[in-house]
Amino acid sequence: MEKILEIKNLSKNYDNFKLEDVNFNLEKGYIMGFIGPNGAGKTTTIKLIMNLIKRNSGEIKVFGLDNLHDEKKIKNRIGFVYDECNYYDNLSLKDNAKMIADFYDKWSWSEFDKYIEKFELDKNQKIKELSKGMKTKFAIATALSHDAELLIMDEPTSGLDPIFRQEIINILQEYIEDGNRSIIFSTHIISDIEKMADYITFINKGKIVFSEEKTKIEDEYRIVKGGLDILDSGIQNNLIEIKKNKFGFSGLTLNSSALHEKYGEAIVIDRPSIEDIMLYMAGER
Amino acid sequence: MKIIISNSSKQPIYEQIAYQIREQIIKGVLIENTALPSIRNLAKELQISVITTKRAYEELERDGYINTVPGKGTFIACQNVADIKEQKYKMIEEDLIKIIEESKVFDISKSELIEMINLIYE
Amino acid sequence: MNIAVKRNLFIMRKNYLFNAIFMILSIPLWSATSNPMGSLNLTIPVMTYSSIYLIEQLEDFYKYDCILNSLPVTRDEIVKAKFESILVIYLINTILTLLAHLIYSVLGVTEFMSGQMFVMGLTLSFLISMLFAAVGTVLIYKFGYAKTKLFGIIIMMLTMCSISIPLYILQKSNLVQFASAVFLILGITAYVVSKKFALKIYAEKEF
Numbered sequence: 001m002e003k004i005l006e007i008k009n010l011s012k013n014y015d016n017f018k019l020e021d022v023n024f025n026l027e028k029g030y031i032m033g034f035i036g037p038n039g040a041g042k043t044t045t046i047k048l049i050m051n052l053i054k055r056n057s058g059e060i061k062v063f064g065l066d067n068l069h070d071e072k073k074i075k076n077r078i079g080f081v082y083d084e085c086n087y088y089d090n091l092s093l094k095d096n097a098k099m100i101a102d103f104y105d106k107w108s109w110s111e112f113d114k115y116i117e118k119f120e121l122d123k124n125q126k127i128k129e130l131s132k133g134m135k136t137k138f139a140i141a142t143a144l145s146h147d148a149e150l151l152i153m154d155e156p157t158s159g160l161d162p163i164f165r166q167e168i169i170n171i172l173q174e175y176i177e178d179g180n181r182s183i184i185f186s187t188h189i190i191s192d193i194e195k196m197a198d199y200i201t202f203i204n205k206g207k208i209v210f211s212e213e214k215t216k217i218e219d220e221y222r223i224v225k226g227g228l229d230i231l232d233s234g235i236q237n238n239l240i241e242i243k244k245n246k247f248g249f250s251g252l253t254l255n256s257s258a259l260h261e262k263y264g265e266a267i268v269i270d271r272p273s274i275e276d277i278m279l280y281m282a283g284e285r
Numbered sequence: 286m287k288i289i290i291s292n293s294s295k296q297p298i299y300e301q302i303a304y305q306i307r308e309q310i311i312k313g314v315l316i317e318n319t320a321l322p323s324i325r326n327l328a329k330e331l332q333i334s335v336i337t338t339k340r341a342y343e344e345l346e347r348d349g350y351i352n353t354v355p356g357k358g359t360f361i362a363c364q365n366v367a368d369i370k371e372q373k374y375k376m377i378e379e380d381l382i383k384i385i386e387e388s389k390v391f392d393i394s395k396s397e398l399i400e401m402i403n404l405i406y407e
Numbered sequence: 408m409n410i411a412v413k414r415n416l417f418i419m420r421k422n423y424l425f426n427a428i429f430m431i432l433s434i435p436l437w438s439a440t441s442n443p444m445g446s447l448n449l450t451i452p453v454m455t456y457s458s459i460y461l462i463e464q465l466e467d468f469y470k471y472d473c474i475l476n477s478l479p480v481t482r483d484e485i486v487k488a489k490f491e492s493i494l495v496i497y498l499i500n501t502i503l504t505l506l507a508h509l510i511y512s513v514l515g516v517t518e519f520m521s522g523q524m525f526v527m528g529l530t531l532s533f534l535i536s537m538l539f540a541a542v543g544t545v546l547i548y549k550f551g552y553a554k555t556k557l558f559g560i561i562i563m564m565l566t567m568c569s570i571s572i573p574l575y576i577l578q579k580s581n582l583v584q585f586a587s588a589v590f591l592i593l594g595i596t597a598y599v600v601s602k603k604f605a606l607k608i609y610a611e612k613e614f
Contacts, residue, residue: 030336031335170332177326196332196334197334198335198337215297215337271295
């Protein structure tokens with residue numbers, strides 16, 4: 001299968017933060033959810049792909065092309081939606097779009113108009129009059145209007161109500177339906193990921209924890225719960241993360257069958273949601 | 286073809302899909318050479334990820350229930366009648382095991398159970 | 408015309424009105440001052456300055472660099488377009504100012520200059536404009552808009568106040584032609600060197 005995005009040994013050093021040895025790939029036709037707590041390195045990774053910041057080491061290939069050497073060719077085929085970047089507040093949606101449209105070979109005003117209408121936006125309104133959600137909708141409309149083969153989105157659904165988030169999910173799923181386009185998006189809203197992602201890449205403290213097919217994650221990870229009395233080093237060695245309370249413990253494991261064999265009825269084995277996995281591996285509950 | 290996904294079920298979605306398609310094949314609802322939707326089309330309709338439908342089809346194909354013809358699509362494979370009967374036996378067996386376990390919990394004896402079966406069978 | 412240049416000219420739309428008013432008002436006023444050529448050597452630079460700095464102010468305010476650098480355009484192209492825009496804006500401002508001057512002189516409000524003083528006025532306007540716009544752009548890339556803006560305003564004020572003195576001296580001497588050539592060369596140098604530095608600085612920037 002053709003790889004649309006290949007990241008090898010990517011590193012970036014800041015004073016207080018390091019992105020270390022990031023490796024993952026995305027194949028054509030799929031959606032990758034890029035998750036991790038705040039400050040984990042999601043935005044840094046995306047900025048490195050788009051060459052907004054310079055990497056210290058590693059390689060990034062998009063559409064099989066080097067992202068530094070063929071920057072312009074690549075960016076022509078990428079649609080982007082950022083969380084922070086701003087448009088010209090005093091200009092209308094239409095004028096802002098005009099300033100972007102000319103740069104793309106395959107820009108389509110009819111597609112743009114279609115999305116603007118679908119999102120119930122007014123082309124002639126100024127950006128500063130829009131809510132955050134509406135600005136995001138505008139950003140999404142521009143990203144989808146030039147036949148981009150890869151959509152790179154940083155928190156594309158933040159600021160949107162659940163009804164509209166579902167609509168965006170539907171639009172994105174339709175966008176990749178022909179199998180020729182891919183999407184990578186980072187988000188905190190894990191429920192969006194659970195629905196539409198094919199692959200999930202989890203980053204924490206600048207390192208990739210896993211990058212895997214969602215079905216494999218569903219197969220492999222389990223939550224094991226039991227009483228504190230059986231919590232010994234034998235169990236602990238099999239748990240990736242453990243949480244204890246007064247009445248028992250729960251832990252994330254990849255070895256549920258081994259534990260089931262050994263402890264049988266003494267433990268309860270549950271399937272975790274993606275959010276559960278992230279909370280166990282990265283946060284305090 | 287009917288596919289109903291339960292989000293609250295403990296069974297992963299790809300398993301639910303594979304199970305329901307297999308069930309319909311065994312029951313004869315889906316017959317040989319019927320065309321199935323593409324994995325992408327099915328994913329879009331059910332509003333789930335493509336990798337999930339892909340996995341479901343992979344499992345069904347591995348077990349011989351469906352065939353993918355490159356360029357043409359995915360179709361229900363010719364089913365071996367003996368195999369289907371065996372599958373049906375297995376499904377009923379599974380259900381029977383559950384019933385018998387439950388009966389033991391509630392202290393229903395084997396003879397009481399057989400009496401119930403005789404009554405209901407008519 | 409290059410998309411990126413068009414973009415720059417579009418962003419500074421609001422500035423056209425200010426420039427026009429400034430130009431129309433200031434031209435007749437210069438004749439009353441000790442710097443009769445001020446309509447050239449200062450009006451044009453001020454107009455150019457305000458255009459370029461307005462573009463930079465908006466870019467800085469809106470942090471548009473992020474989006475701009477995500478579009479299919481290289482960093483070099485962005486910088487080259489910026490410098491092309493400077494020349495275009497300078498040219499437009501010069502033509503407009505000369506036209507306005509012509510109209511004023513036809514109306515009898517001012518005298519239309521010509522000859523060596525005129526040439527010196529033009530070349531000086533080119534030099535000052537390049538110092539503000541081209542060198543200014545490099546400084547903005549390096550130190551950011553906020554710091555450069557303050558610096559720019561101070562320099563502009565100083566220039567406006569003190570320029571008549573050296574000009575007077577030049578006028579009295581016989582070096583006018585020589586001075587014109589020097590201004591032109593300095594102006595071109597400022598432009599070319601600034602562009603080189605700007606390309607280098609912008610290529611390494613992180614957004």
